[in-house]
Amino acid sequence: xxxxLKRAYVLAILLLLLAPLLVVTGVSxxxxxxxxxxxxxxxxxxxxxxxxDSAWLVPLGHSLLIAACASALSVAIALPLALFAWExxxxxxxxxxxxxxxxxxxxxxxxxxxxxxxxxxxxxxGQIWATIVxxxxxxxxxPLVTISLGLKGIDRAFLEAARVMGAGRWTVMxxxxxxxxxxxxxxxxxxxxxxxxxxxxxxxxxxxxxxETIPIKIFNALRYGYTPILGVVSVLFxxxxxxxxxxxGRFGDLPRLMGAERSxxx
Amino acid sequence: xxxxxxxxxxxxxxxxWPALMLVVFFLVPFGIMLAVSVSQRDPAGAFIPGFxxxxxxxxxxxxxxxxxxxxxGVSLAAAAICVVLAFPFTVFLSSMSHRIQTLALVVxxxxxxxxxxxxxxxxxxxxxxxxxxxxxxxxxxxxxxPVAYTPSLFALITGLCYIGFPFAVLxxxxxxxxLDPEIIEAARVMGASGPRAFFGVVVPNLRSAIVGAFILVFVFTxxxxxxxxxxxxxxxxxxxxxxxxxxxxxxxxxxxAAMSIFLMLVALALVGLASLAGRQxxxx
Amino acid sequence: xxxxxxxxxxxxxxxxxALDEVSLEIPTGKFVCLxxxxxxxxxxxxxxxxxxxxxSGGHIFVNxxxxxxxxxxxxxxxxxxQSLALFPHLDVAGNISYPLAIRGADRAERxxxxxxxxxxxxxxxMGARRIxxxxxxxxxxxxxxxxxxxxxxxxxxxxxxxxxxAGLREHMQIELRQIQxxxxxxxxxxxxxxKEALTMADLVIVMKDGVxxxxxxxxxxxxxxxxxxxxxxxxxxNLLQCxxxxxxxxxxxxxxxxxxxxxxxxxxxxxxxSVRPEHVAIGPPGGEIEAEIIFLRDLGESRHLLLQVxxxxxxxxxxxxxxxxxxxxxxxxxxxxxxxxxxxx
Numbered sequence: 001x002x003x004x005l006k007r008a009y010v011l012a013i014l015l016l017l018l019a020p021l022l023v024v025t026g027v028s029x030x031x032x033x034x035x036x037x038x039x040x041x042x043x044x045x046x047x048x049x050x051x052x053d054s055a056w057l058v059p060l061g062h063s064l065l066i067a068a069c070a071s072a073l074s075v076a077i078a079l080p081l082a083l084f085a086w087e088x089x090x091x092x093x094x095x096x097x098x099x100x101x102x103x104x105x106x107x108x109x110x111x112x113x114x115x116x117x118x119x120x121x122x123x124x125x126g127q128i129w130a131t132i133v134x135x136x137x138x139x140x141x142x143p144l145v146t147i148s149l150g151l152k153g154i155d156r157a158f159l160e161a162a163r164v165m166g167a168g169r170w171t172v173m174x175x176x177x178x179x180x181x182x183x184x185x186x187x188x189x190x191x192x193x194x195x196x197x198x199x200x201x202x203x204x205x206x207x208x209x210x211x212e213t214i215p216i217k218i219f220n221a222l223r224y225g226y227t228p229i230l231g232v233v234s235v236l237f238x239x240x241x242x243x244x245x246x247x248x249g250r251f252g253d254l255p256r257l258m259g260a261e262r263s264x265x266x
Numbered sequence: 267x268x269x270x271x272x273x274x275x276x277x278x279x280x281x282x283w284p285a286l287m288l289v290v291f292f293l294v295p296f297g298i299m300l301a302v303s304v305s306q307r308d309p310a311g312a313f314i315p316g317f318x319x320x321x322x323x324x325x326x327x328x329x330x331x332x333x334x335x336x337x338x339g340v341s342l343a344a345a346a347i348c349v350v351l352a353f354p355f356t357v358f359l360s361s362m363s364h365r366i367q368t369l370a371l372v373v374x375x376x377x378x379x380x381x382x383x384x385x386x387x388x389x390x391x392x393x394x395x396x397x398x399x400x401x402x403x404x405x406x407x408x409x410x411x412p413v414a415y416t417p418s419l420f421a422l423i424t425g426l427c428y429i430g431f432p433f434a435v436l437x438x439x440x441x442x443x444x445l446d447p448e449i450i451e452a453a454r455v456m457g458a459s460g461p462r463a464f465f466g467v468v469v470p471n472l473r474s475a476i477v478g479a480f481i482l483v484f485v486f487t488x489x490x491x492x493x494x495x496x497x498x499x500x501x502x503x504x505x506x507x508x509x510x511x512x513x514x515x516x517x518x519x520x521x522x523a524a525m526s527i528f529l530m531l532v533a534l535a536l537v538g539l540a541s542l543a544g545r546q547x548x549x550x
Numbered sequence: 551x552x553x554x555x556x557x558x559x560x561x562x563x564x565x566x567x568a569l570d571e572v573s574l575e576i577p578t579g580k581f582v583c584l585x586x587x588x589x590x591x592x593x594x595x596x597x598x599x600x601x602x603x604x605x606s607g608g609h610i611f612v613n614x615x616x617x618x619x620x621x622x623x624x625x626x627x628x629x630x631x632q633s634l635a636l637f638p639h640l641d642v643a644g645n646i647s648y649p650l651a652i653r654g655a656d657r658a659e660r661x662x663x664x665x666x667x668x669x670x671x672x673x674x675x676m677g678a679r680r681i682x683x684x685x686x687x688x689x690x691x692x693x694x695x696x697x698x699x700x701x702x703x704x705x706x707x708x709x710x711x712x713x714x715x716a717g718l719r720e721h722m723q724i725e726l727r728q729i730q731x732x733x734x735x736x737x738x739x740x741x742x743x744x745k746e747a748l749t750m751a752d753l754v755i756v757m758k759d760g761v762x763x764x765x766x767x768x769x770x771x772x773x774x775x776x777x778x779x780x781x782x783x784x785x786x787x788n789l790l791q792c793x794x795x796x797x798x799x800x801x802x803x804x805x806x807x808x809x810x811x812x813x814x815x816x817x818x819x820x821x822x823x824s825v826r827p828e829h830v831a832i833g834p835p836g837g838e839i840e841a842e843i844i845f846l847r848d849l850g851e852s853r854h855l856l857l858q859v860x861x862x863x864x865x866x867x868x869x870x871x872x873x874x875x876x877x878x879x880x881x882x883x884x885x886x887x888x889x890x891x892x893x894x895x
Contacts, residue, residue, distance in 0.1 A: 006358040013355050014370060017377050017431070020388035027397055037397035077284045084281035087274045096281060099288045106533050107489025109506040113513055113526045114295035117302050117313075137291040140284075157635035159275050160602050163622040164629040165649035166700070171623075172275055175648070179639040191379075198381035201491055201510065215381040219492065222387060231391075234384045241376040249368040258371055259440030260360065273602060273622070 021238050028231030035226050046228040050236075056229060059217040063197055066128065066213060070135035071143075071192035075185060077136065078143035083177075086151040097144070104141035108201050111138050116205040126210040134206050135196045142195065143188025146257060150184030183252050190244045198237065303523035313519045321524035337488060337504040340419070344426035345434075345484040351427075352434035353442075353476060357468060359435070360443040374432035382429065386496030389425050390416050393497075422498035426487045434483045441475035474543040481540035485533050505529055552614075553578040553736040554599070554704055559608030561594050561760075568594040570760040571608070576753070579734040581727065583747035585783070586757035592740045595757070596706050599738070601625050612703050623652075628702030628735075632709045634693040636681045642668070642692050643677030649700045667695035670729060687718050694726065698733065705730070705737040711746065723749045744784050748772065756780050774813050777894050781824040788830065788864050792823040794893060799823060802859050804838040811889030821893050827854065829890040830866035832876075837883025843876055857884060 023037050031041030050056050081100050085093040103111050115134040116125070124130035154177065162172045200215040208216055214233060221230055248254055303321060306314040324330055359370055377385075391397050393415040400412040415421055449471065453463040469476070491506035503511075505525060513522035554576040561569040568591045576582055584592040597603045599610060601622035610617040617625060628649075636645050646667050647660035655663070661677075668674050671691035676684075684692065690710065697705055710726075711719045727750045730737045741747055747754045748768045756763040756771065756779075764776040775781035778789055792801040794816050799806045801823050808814055815821070832855065841864065845856040855866045855876065866884065876882070 007362075010355060010358050010362070010370065013351065013431075014373055017373060017428070020385070020392040020428070021377075023392045023397060024388045027391055035391060035394065035397045037391070037401070077287045080276075080280045081284035081288075083276045084278070084284070087276065088278075088281075092281065092285075096285055096288070099292060100284070103292060105485075105537055107485065107506060107529055109489060109491050109509050110526045110530045110533070111292075111295075113509060113522055114292075114299045116513065117298045117519065117523065118291070118295035121298050133291055137287065140288070155633055155635060157631045157633045158637060160273070160600075160622075161629065161631055161635035161637075162648070163273070163602070164600050164625075164627050164706075165696070166623045166626070166652040167648075168621075168623050169275065169277070171652060175652070176637060176639075177275060180637075194379045198379055198384070200381055200383055205510070205513065215383045218381070218387060219383045222383070222496070230387055234387060237384055238376060238380060241379045242372060245372045245375040245379075249372050254368045254371045255364060255443070258436060260367075260443035 021235075024231050024234050024238075028228055028235050030228050030231075033226075033228060035228075035231075046232045050229050050232050053229065056214075056217065056233065059212040059214050060233075062128065062211050063213040063215075066132050066135060066203070066211075067193045067196040069132045070139065070196045071189050073132065073136035074139045074192045075143045075147075075189050077140050078147055078188060079185065081140075082144055082147040082151055086148070097148075100144045101141050103138045108138070108199075112201040112205040115202055119206055126207045128207060128211045131203050131207045131211055131213075134202050135199060138199070138202055139192040139195055142191040143185065146184045146188035146191065147181060149257065149259075150181045154180055184257075187248050187252055187257060190248055194241050194244050197240070299523045299526060302520055303527050305520050307518050307520050309517055321521045322528075324521060324524070325528065333503070333505055333508055336502060337506075340423055340426060340494075340502065340504065341484050341487040344423050344430050344487045345480050347423070347427050348430040348434040348483050348487075349438075349476060349480045352431055352438055352479070353469075353472075354464075356435050356438040356442045357464070360439065360445075361447065374435055378429070378432040378436065380429075382490060382492035383496070385429055386425060386493050389421065389428060390496055393421050393424070416497050417499050417502075419498065419502055422494055422502050425493040425497045426490055429490065429493070430483045430487045433486050434479055437479040437482050438472075438475060441472055445471060478540040478543040481536050481543070485536050485540075488529070488533065552576070553580075553612065554738075555611040555614075556595075556599075557609040557611075559595070559598060559610065560606045561591075561598055561603060562606050567760050569598065569605070572760070572762055573608075574755065574762065574765060576736060576738070578736055580736055580752045581730050581750055582736075582738045582753045582755060583751035584738060584740045584755050584757060585744060585747045586742065586763075587783070588742060590757040591760040592742075592757050593708055594760075596708055596738060596740050599704065600627050600629055600706055626700065626703045628697035628700065628705045630693045630697045630705075630707040630710045632712060634689055634710075634713075636689060636693055636696070638681055640681075641677065642673070642679045642681065642684070645681065645692060646677075646696045646699055648696065653700070663699060664695075667699060670698070670732075671695045672725075686714055687722065690714065690722055694729065698729075698735065701733075702735065705735045707737070707739045709740055709742070711741075712743075719746075720749070726750060748784075754784075756783060758783075773892075775824065775892060775894060776815075778822050778824065781822075781892065781894060785826060786865060787824045787826050790823045790825070790862065790864075791820070792893065793820050794818055799891065799893060802839050802862065806838075806886065806888075806891070809888030809891075812891045812893075814891075814893045816893055816895050821895055823886075824892040824894060825886045826890065827865040827867035828869070829887040830857075830864060831885045831887060832866060832868065833883045833885065835881045835883055837885060839884050841882055841884050843878050843880045843882060846876060846878055857882070859884075 026037045026039050027035055028046060029042045029044060030036050030039040031043045031045065034040070078100065081096055085097045119125040119130045158176050159172055162176045167175060198215060200219065203213045204216050214237070218230055218233060221227060248257070302313050304317050304319060306316040306318060308314045359367060392399055395412050395414040398415065400409060400415065403409045404412045445468065449467055450463050453467045458466060489506055490504065491510055494502050494504050494507050509522045509525050509529070512518045512525065552575050556572060556574050558571045558573050559569055560571055572595060584595060586592050594603060598605050601617070601620065605618065637648070640648065643661065643664040646664045650660045650663055664677050668676055671694055673688060673691050681689065693710070711722050714722060723746055739750065751768055753765065754768050754771050755765045758779055764771055764780045771780060772784050775784060781787050782789060790801050792799050794814065795818065797808050799808060839859060841857040841859045843855055844858050847854040853868045855868065857864045857866060864884070
């Protein structure tokens, strides 16, 4: 196959993936409260409306708070776990890594139900912090994978060199491992943040009736009929995800982060 | 203390905190779920501790068989379509420049991370009567009047492919990008045409990666719970939807828990199978 | 004065013995090369000295102080790693002044010292460069400067030049030796390259299977190897089965009387004769040992013959005055220069 055909194929698929998002963007700038494409009387008034409507602002606040805290906690669990497993091959390290990878590999409804019965049993059902902890544990896989990847790239000789030059364990961590790992910690946080923002079922089953998040709000709104704000919120979430991953791609090596071993010359 | 512990960058107790968190908030919930699955249903919403296997016995009913059939059927279809589309996509992508790869990955990750509710809403808009793609067909003169393509089984499978495709690419990406490009060049030098090199060299070399990806995408789409509700009809509801439905709306937590455990065992077995397929590649 | 003293040091990894009761003493300011094939324990010895491995037994003293229990980062060593291990997140000056920063030196002091060291390794003004902007040779120099930053008690280098190409490598050997001499720092270099050892070292220590085979000045080891392994490892040599009987060496069917300067390590009986290629002389056929020319290599500055005597292969390096027109298949006689023959057990 010629290079031209390959490029056309890749481009066509990417366009297909973007098509629904383009339609939603079009729909979101309809003037009247109708779902039309191409949009009629284009205006941004629904974007303004979103930020005046507490019915949407409250869930937005919930979503951002949960995402920010849950991904921080997620990193706080994943970082020591990755460090522990990095230098150890024993059964404990392997078991711990396996459990760390499991939440994200299983269908999320399983974890959701697990969290639901857990919080019902121990108390906390319907509380925002229960959602935060649940998200943190569910998403721990993401920072675990990125941080482990970063650790794999650290030459053991760096640590030995630092030790010979007089750095104790904590100093090695602060002056060598930390700076080298920071981009991977940040990407792990960003991945978890975006995923938490978009997560539905766990948030719904742990505290869906008391702590509404944006995905829950969209789903509820869909049942009561259409409003262009749905389009607006969707567009904002797509833009946010694209921004975060775009930044990771700009400042980090996204192909390598996704597991390509040979990163090509620029 | 032995030499090797001396030289480690981190003390062993560093593992205690993540272990504690994962045990308390991940393994314990599973234990509770297991207990719930054999307890007695409480119509008020919770459950009454006990031991009975009635909820597992319901797996033998026609209702459950139909749900399983639908779940497995739509997921298999979606996984097959995803992998067939994603494999050439990934192979082509991995030979392109770093910049284009990064750009494509940003699109894929953005789509993958989107909430199913947003994907469902977007697709139902795209397939709707008023703003959808049928308007384009009408305008082109292909059909007599705009129609709605949703809800339908077709819409559901389209939706599952939409979320499954980026996942398939990301699962295939590491093995594909590690494939030595020289083996393709070698095949070309020895006289193989482009398609022939692709099917004769690339596909066989990555066969177990393809099998692994197929299984993982299958599990991934099996976990979809909102798309069947947004894009499908009620007869297209999958196991995941029924688990939520039983837990929240039918107030039958024990049955939901039993189905979850069943789903988990299926998923674990399949993921294990997929990693086995991935390992065979290393041995070969 | 003795700088580094090692007493019956052992290190085992499972069932593998990397170091077997190694003892040695290194005077202050010496340049030492640990030489041996891969797996001989030389790198392990270096790492035990640095504290990166804990010995299974034995003691290490630096300036009379027992080191075995001292953790790596308190030993005050300098080290250059095989991979160099330059930190990619720090610039050149940041790398060089890292050990000073660890010890709390202030900014001005660090900058002054970094520039001083950069001048020493002939990279003045390069402090702000990123590591990935440097060539292989420049990285080498930065690693050396970093290892010397704190005036280490002992300067350790693990195959430091192995990644460089041949020309640059020879150049760096000379430069490293000059730097070491100007500072007078006790230096231990691990290498598997005997030429490198002969170029740089005051003291060569040849190791095999975790045991020191011979320690001495380079020329001493070259001229008077203690055993067949050392003879074969340092320079090239011909090792021939021989027998010592009544003050003569019986080899290849000939009887060669022992001459003044021959080093005979065996009084009587079977042994091995080591003769360097440059001490094999060729003459017209009809001598005591007859040989056939198998292969001829002309390297411009020197000429090498591969000869065969009754199934034995012998390398000869011709001196310039013996540059005759030889051809493969030709029969010649050969002799071993008296006074340059070494017999080892």
